Amino acid sequence: MQLALVGLSHKTAPVEIRERLAFSNDALRSALTSLVDRRAVNEAMILSTCNRVEVVAESPDERLIRDFICEFHQISHDSVSSHLYSYRNVDAIRHVFRVTASLDSMVIGEPQILGQVKEAYRIAMDAGTVGMHLSALMNRAFAVAKKVRSETGISQSAVSVSYAAVELARKIFGDLSGKTVMIIGASKMGELAAKHLRRAGASSVLVTNRTFERAVELAKVFEGAAVPFEHFTDHMAGADIVITSTGAPHFIIGKNLAEQVIHRRKNKPIFFIDIAVPRDIDPAVNEIDNAFLYDIDDLQQVIDANLKERLKEAMRAEQIVDDEVEAFCLKMQTRDVVPTIVQLRESLEKVRRDEIERNRRHLKDLSPEQQAAVDQITKSIVNKILHPPIEQLKQMAHDPQGADLAELIRKIFNVKPQ
Amino acid sequence: MHVVLLRLALGLYSVGFAHSVLTALKKKQAFFKPALAAVFAGFILHVASIALRALEVRYLPLTQQYEAFSFFGALTTLGFLIAYAKYRIAPLSVFAFPLIFVMTFVANLFYDPSASIPPVLRSNWIYIHTPLVFFGYAALFIAFAAAIMYLIQERALKSKHPIRFYNWLPSLEICDDLAYRSLAIGFPLITLGIVTGALWAQVVWGVWARDAKVLFSFLTWLVYMLLIFYRLIAGWRGRKAAYLSIVGFIGVLVTFLGASYFGGLHTFQ
Numbered sequence: 001m002q003l004a005l006v007g008l009s010h011k012t013a014p015v016e017i018r019e020r021l022a023f024s025n026d027a028l029r030s031a032l033t034s035l036v037d038r039r040a041v042n043e044a045m046i047l048s049t050c051n052r053v054e055v056v057a058e059s060p061d062e063r064l065i066r067d068f069i070c071e072f073h074q075i076s077h078d079s080v081s082s083h084l085y086s087y088r089n090v091d092a093i094r095h096v097f098r099v100t101a102s103l104d105s106m107v108i109g110e111p112q113i114l115g116q117v118k119e120a121y122r123i124a125m126d127a128g129t130v131g132m133h134l135s136a137l138m139n140r141a142f143a144v145a146k147k148v149r150s151e152t153g154i155s156q157s158a159v160s161v162s163y164a165a166v167e168l169a170r171k172i173f174g175d176l177s178g179k180t181v182m183i184i185g186a187s188k189m190g191e192l193a194a195k196h197l198r199r200a201g202a203s204s205v206l207v208t209n210r211t212f213e214r215a216v217e218l219a220k221v222f223e224g225a226a227v228p229f230e231h232f233t234d235h236m237a238g239a240d241i242v243i244t245s246t247g248a249p250h251f252i253i254g255k256n257l258a259e260q261v262i263h264r265r266k267n268k269p270i271f272f273i274d275i276a277v278p279r280d281i282d283p284a285v286n287e288i289d290n291a292f293l294y295d296i297d298d299l300q301q302v303i304d305a306n307l308k309e310r311l312k313e314a315m316r317a318e319q320i321v322d323d324e325v326e327a328f329c330l331k332m333q334t335r336d337v338v339p340t341i342v343q344l345r346e347s348l349e350k351v352r353r354d355e356i357e358r359n360r361r362h363l364k365d366l367s368p369e370q371q372a373a374v375d376q377i378t379k380s381i382v383n384k385i386l387h388p389p390i391e392q393l394k395q396m397a398h399d400p401q402g403a404d405l406a407e408l409i410r411k412i413f414n415v416k417p418q
Numbered sequence: 419m420h421v422v423l424l425r426l427a428l429g430l431y432s433v434g435f436a437h438s439v440l441t442a443l444k445k446k447q448a449f450f451k452p453a454l455a456a457v458f459a460g461f462i463l464h465v466a467s468i469a470l471r472a473l474e475v476r477y478l479p480l481t482q483q484y485e486a487f488s489f490f491g492a493l494t495t496l497g498f499l500i501a502y503a504k505y506r507i508a509p510l511s512v513f514a515f516p517l518i519f520v521m522t523f524v525a526n527l528f529y530d531p532s533a534s535i536p537p538v539l540r541s542n543w544i545y546i547h548t549p550l551v552f553f554g555y556a557a558l559f560i561a562f563a564a565a566i567m568y569l570i571q572e573r574a575l576k577s578k579h580p581i582r583f584y585n586w587l588p589s590l591e592i593c594d595d596l597a598y599r600s601l602a603i604g605f606p607l608i609t610l611g612i613v614t615g616a617l618w619a620q621v622v623w624g625v626w627a628r629d630a631k632v633l634f635s636f637l638t639w640l641v642y643m644l645l646i647f648y649r650l651i652a653g654w655r656g657r658k659a660a661y662l663s664i665v666g667f668i669g670v671l672v673t674f675l676g677a678s679y680f681g682g683l684h685t686f687q
Binding site for chain 1: 657
């Protein structure tokens with residue numbers, strides 16, 4: 001197996017270059033087929049997201065891929081070459097594993113990349129540009145990603161405001177089913193947080209806003225109820241999670257109000273999420289028993305701590321990837337070498353049998369013993385010729401260069417891969 | 419044989435103990451599953467040990483300190499296993515395993531082959547009074563552990579530094595729920611324990627109030643009574659309830675371990 005990978009990512013290229021070199025979904029299929037139509041490119045797959053473009057191929061030369069990218073996008077080598085990275089064999093395998101396991105992502109451990117790689121793989125399968133090498137590589141990459149996810153904490157903690165809100169809500173309430181979310185003020189971020197809470201199981205949503213129509217509109221999105229802004233305090237006791245994001249210049253929920261609400265809730269905990277700037281909720285509310293208040297800075301602080309934690313976990317993930325790369329290389333080399341030995345034997349045996357068959361006429365006068373002797377002699381000649389290359393192959397089975405040797409021997413003896 | 423079994427159980431419990439210490443020190447869950455398996459295996463040996471002892475002496479083995487500690491250790495394990503089966507709260511083990519280990523260890527320390535049954539305990543009351551109290555204590559211990567977990571989680575949330583280790587702790591609602599349910603089981607049991615104890619004392623001694631253990635257990639009972647009252651009537655939950663639950667369990671510890679040192683009728687040996 002000869003792997004070559006050329007790509008660019010948010011780490012090497014600004015967005016102008018990334019979008020210039022991106023492959024649209026419609027273009028992917030034709031790009032894939034035109035790539036494998038090239039000489040010395042046997043299999044190919046293209047991953048194209050807003051953060052990266054990766055072209056991986058079973059090919060001995062990564063320059064072929066660079067040429068392809070530039071030609072396909074009609075862009076000169078010089079203008080992009082400094083943004084492109086290329087990897088071969090072991091390094092390419094490692095890169096594929098790291099990307100799939102989300103170790104190379106902008107936000108380390110973000111889960112979308114695995115789905116994107118799976119989709120890219122499916123498209124390449126449909127286009128018929130995936131063979132046994134790439135399928136072995138990608139299936140292993142998916143398994144490694146899963147292993148990294150389950151054995152390290154790189155995807156565990158929330159790194160966005162809305163997920164942090166969900167995570168904190170879970171720490172207070174555990175299961176969110178049966179919980180009510182109240183949205184005060186209609187901002188994009190508040191809406192997003194509510195959406196995530198809803199998806200995490202919260203069963204009902206109350207919306208209030210100074211302009212009632214906007215509240216009604218938003219309530220529709222969440223299949224919830226709109227509450228007139230003048231009366232929102234009356235409904236607050238029914239809410240377990242309150243998200244505020246109004247443009248009010250002063251606090252709209254003070255300590256007194258919060259105390260009353262808690263009292264009416266019979267001390268059931270309530271989670272205030274204040275994402276408004278300037279803030280909507282008096283910070284003193286956090287001092288009340290069973291009230292938990294997080295403003296935007298608090299959430300950010302949680303996210304920062306989680307990010308630090310992810311980086312620590314990423315170190316462990318890198319170790320897993322390293323081990324897996326080694327194991328995969330070993331498997332691939334053995335896989336390249338063993339069939340070569342078998343095919344080599346088969347093809348020379350065929351030569352021998354064909355020659356005997358062709359000379360059957362000259363041999364027919366020989367006694368059965370003599371015929372057996374000829375058979376034996378030709379066999380041992382074949383075996384003697386094969387002995388050194390097979391020994392070499394066996395020795396190289398676990399060597400990184402084993403694949404190259406197998407390739408060379410195939411060429412010399414004219415053995416076609418299966 | 420029962421001592422050998424108990425020591426084997428202690429060996430297995432030590433795995434659980436090590437798990438708790440490591441988890442608490444490194445703030446990272448350490449080999450929970452093997453520890454759980456070891457404690458479960460230990461529990462089976464432990465029960466077998468108690469059963470053998472019962473067959474040997476032909477009474478429920480509760481009269482000597484060896485037997486009492488062993489019995490209480492087994493009940494705590496049972497309490498933990500039930501709570502774990504229901505709530506799947508792994509962190510509970512951090513509290514339960516050390517207690518189980520210590521109780522079983524102390525039981526081993528107190529083993530005295532020559533000890534005989536104190537005459538005052540040759541009574542059928544012991545089969546009612548002691549198991550009720552011990553079952554109650556085990557349930558109240560679970561409530562205590564839940565209260566501690568609640569306070570740790572609550573402090574982390576209030577301080578706005580909920581570091582990842584605390585993800586491992588159950589949510590506030592679950593902690594509170596577990597504490598309340600354990601209390602709802604434990605309180606009636608110790609109440610009945612105290613009532614049967616009083617009746618027994620009435621029969622044997624005629625008086626009972628002058629014993630340190632009786633006094634402490636009554637004070638403890640009062641604390642739990644208050645807690646139940648506040649929870650039901652004043653709607654207490656969370657932090658305040660957790661504090662009171664901890665105070666109550668300190669009372670349990672003083673009653674169970676300390677009373678012997680103050681003298682009185684419960685000092686048996």
